[in-house]
Amino acid sequence: MDNYQQFFIDTLPYLRRYARAYTGDVLSGDSLVRRTIECAHSLINYLQDDTDIAIWLFSIMHNITLEERKETENHPDNGVLDIDSSDMTLLEDIDPEDIDIVTALAHLPAEQKETFLLVSLERFTYEEASQILNIPVGTLILRLNSARKYLIKRLLTDEFAEVRAAQ
Secondary structure (H helix, E strand, O other): OHHHHHHHHHHHHHHHHHHHHHHOOHHHHHHHHHHHHHHHHHHHHHOOOOOOHHHHHHHHHHHHHHHHHHHHHHOOOOOOOOOOHHHHHHHHOOOHHHHHHHHHHHOOOHHHHHHHHHHHHOOOOHHHHHHHHOOOHHHHHHHHHHHHHHHHHHHHHHHHHHHHHHO
């Protein structure tokens, strides 16, 4: 188990970066990482010697977010957007040029966002990301292309809107 603990520690910064980007919130991201590590510790006896710890941990995180999405679908919040002071603090810490990217990511459907972040931010291969998400590579590529098209359209549209407003 000691060997696995070092792998957990080594993977922690990547889990945090992904979770914070996925949730759009430092506190929610850190909470997601905590739940992931807790779950991983409870399952550690099931690990095989050849298990890729990073893929395993990201898979656990994905399954947690999937369960939360299902729970949200079963108990909708009536469309009320809950923005608290921590969300505003997060935006204050972001470079103004990056706020558009953060906002665009927040509007992506969860399936596209997680695909985009795993491949573009965490640099997993298509095969690794499809393993994490438990989907075929073809589905992953479709989601990734949809995410990229949306982000490009959103960022260009917003950029053009700012240029037009300045004129």
